[in-house]
Amino acid sequence: MSSPVESAKKLAAYRAVDENFPENAKVIGIGSGSTVIYVAERIGQLKNKDSFTCIPTGFQSKQLIIDNGLKLGAIEQFPDIDxxxxxxDEVxxxxxxIKGGGACLFQEKLVAAAAKKFIVVADYRKESKKLGESWRQGVPIEIVPNSYAKVTQALYALGAKKVDLRQGGKAKAGPVITDNNNFLLDADFGEIEDPEKLHVQIKLLVGVVDTGLFTQMASKAYFGEESGEVTLWKV
Known part of the structure; x- marks a missing residue:
């Protein structure tokens, strides 16, 4: 391991799998991110890995499933996930x-919503007293491309301090295109007092596919700490 944080991320991921993986699971959702790499690694070590199917939340998680010798499926085939x-990005x-920093928020939310149990695995930098406190890039919002001007206007009316159409950077001239061929807006509302209310307000805007605010979905969160230890939060 290259650092105590990396070791802790691995410990958190392994513990999350060991403590929560259902005995007779048939369908497993696997997300993306630097800590989920170790989740896929641990699941790939299970002796019964041929007995269940893994559902990805995007291109990166599809590769994680394949690279760890796991059986790949699609949510269209398996809409009920154990x-x-x-x-x-923040908890x-x-x-x-807050999710969607990696631009996969809609598929991540679809898989989380289809799951009987949803477990978050991250590092200590994602712990926060309030959403918007440490994640300052804004709430990711997936939108239909031709709605970006109208939705941007509406987000400012809802109290956004800044709204950016996410760009591809050096890799691409123009906006980021999601796996669903949509655009992404990042809307900074500062510290968010009521994430559920804000999600509903944004979701109701014409042109919005979904938001990166995930409320009342996760049951546990495992964090790899800077000290090399693991912290568990649960509701």
Missing amino acids: IAFDGA DPQLNL
Whole structure:
């Protein structure tokens, strides 16, 4: 391991799998992110790995499933998932999450919503007293491409301090395109007092596919700490 944090991420991921993986699981959701790499690694070590199918939340998690010799399926085939593991960009004590920094938020939410149990695995930098406190890039919002001007206007009316159409950077001239061929807006609302209310307000806007606010979805969050230890938050 290259650092105590990396060791802790691995410990957190392994513990999350060991403590929560259902005995007779048939369908498992696997997300993306630097800590979920170790979740896939641990699941790939299970002796019964041929007895269940893994559902990805995007391209990266599809590769994790394949690389660890796991059986790959699609949510269209398996809409009922026994348990899903995923990372997060920020987590508050009520286990509200901001997700979508990696641009997979809709598929991540679809898999989490389909799962009987949803477990978050992350590192200590994702722990927060309130959403928007440490994750300052804004709430990721997936939108239909031609709605970006109208939705941007509406987000400012809802109290956003800044709204950015996420760009591809050096890799691409123009906006990021999601796995669903949509655009992403990042809307900074500062510290969010009521994540569920804000999610509903944004979701109701015409053109919005979904938001990176995940509320009342996760049951546990495992964090790899800077000290090399693991912290568990649960509701």
